[in-house]
Amino acid sequence: MSGIRSTSWLLEEYRRHTTQLEELRALLHERLAAARAEWESLTEPADDEHAPEAAASGEPVPLSLGRLRRARTAVSEIEAAIDRLDFGVYGTCLRCGAFIALQRLRRYPHTRHCAVCHDAER
Numbered sequence: 330m331s332g333i334r335s336t337s338w339l340l341e342e343y344r345r346h347t348t349q350l351e352e353l354r355a356l357l358h359e360r361l362a363a364a365r366a367e368w369e370s371l372t373e374p375a376d377d378e379h380a381p382e383a384a385a386s387g388e389p390v391p392l393s394l395g396r397l398r399r400a401r402t403a404v405s406e407i408e409a410a411i412d413r414l415d416f417g418v419y420g421t422c423l424r425c426g427a428f429i430a431l432q433r434l435r436r437y438p439h440t441r442h443c444a445v446c447h448d449a450e451r
């Protein structure tokens with residue numbers, strides 16, 4: 330059965346990628362810090378230091394729901410990617426099980442899908 334061969338191939342591929350995983354983990358933590366900073370900048374109340382005009386006028390700062398949603402999604406997607414790293418399933422497509430190209434992971438370290446499945450979902 331091709332399943333057995335495929336599993337060993339996957340394991341081999343996985344070993345080849347393990348040296349890259351720590352690099353990607355560092356990248357994920359970097360992105361997570363940035364995403365959390367973005368989230369906090371959107372959710373913290375206006376004060377003299379961050380929004381002097383709004384604080385002076387007493388007007389609430391208009392909140393962009395789109396930005397807020399994107400920031401929240403970014404944080405949770407990156408956290409989920411770090412969880413997958415911890416569980417040892419990072420770097421495989423959650424849809425088809427194929428390994429995600431390293432080039433793609435470097436660009437989108439939080440991605441859950443390979444490029445093929447990503448395109449298929451759009």
Ligand SMILES: [Zn+2]
Nearest residue numbers: 422425443446
């Ligand atoms: Zn896939």
